Amino acid sequence: MKDFMGEVAVLLAYPKNLILLILRLVLAYGFTSPVLSKINYLEETILWFENISIPLPTLTTYLVSGIESIGIVLLVLGLFTRYISILLSCVMLGAIFFVHLPNGFSAVNSGIEIPLYYLLFLMIFVSYGAGKYSIDRALFKDKCDE
Numbered sequence: 666m667k668d669f670m671g672e673v674a675v676l677l678a679y680p681k682n683l684i685l686l687i688l689r690l691v692l693a694y695g696f697t698s699p700v701l702s703k704i705n706y707l708e709e710t711i712l713w714f715e716n717i718s719i720p721l722p723t724l725t726t727y728l729v730s731g732i733e734s735i736g737i738v739l740l741v742l743g744l745f746t747r748y749i750s751i752l753l754s755c756v757m758l759g760a761i762f763f764v765h766l767p768n769g770f771s772a773v774n775s776g777i778e779i780p781l782y783y784l785l786f787l788m789i790f791v792s793y794g795a796g797k798y799s800i801d802r803a804l805f806k807d808k809c810d811e
Contacts, residue, residue: 685796686743692786693740700733719763729756743799750790757784
């Protein structure tokens with residue numbers, strides 16, 4: 666039975682890197698619409714951040730927009746994935762606590778569901794890296810993602 670379970674574990678490990686690649690691309694896509702809204706409507710975003718009591722709304726708007734914009738590119742490329750995932754996780758924590766928490770859990774009510782899922786997926790990248798199909802792997806030989 667021990668040999669069988671070992672073989673199953675090896676078999677299930679094969680798609681890991683492909684799954685990490687697909688997940689990076691899906692997350693990058695998921696960040697695209699919100700960041701474009703922030704960038705295209707900077708003044709409105711600053712006012713909104715101010716209205717929901719986000720500290721330093723102007724700085725925070727530019728910081729969040731910048732992290733998300735750079736994050737999209739870096740996730741697609743698989744470059745500095747662990748680092749940008751930490752920064753994007755901070756953005757998701759801010760979104761959860763400042764924007765979505767008062768609305769409960771459900772995504773239907775603009776609750777914490779979606780940013781929580783994003784946060785969990787980002788924690789996968791913090792833990793495992795970008796995977797074999799990434800610039801991180803080519804440049805830094807990140808062995809944690811084998």
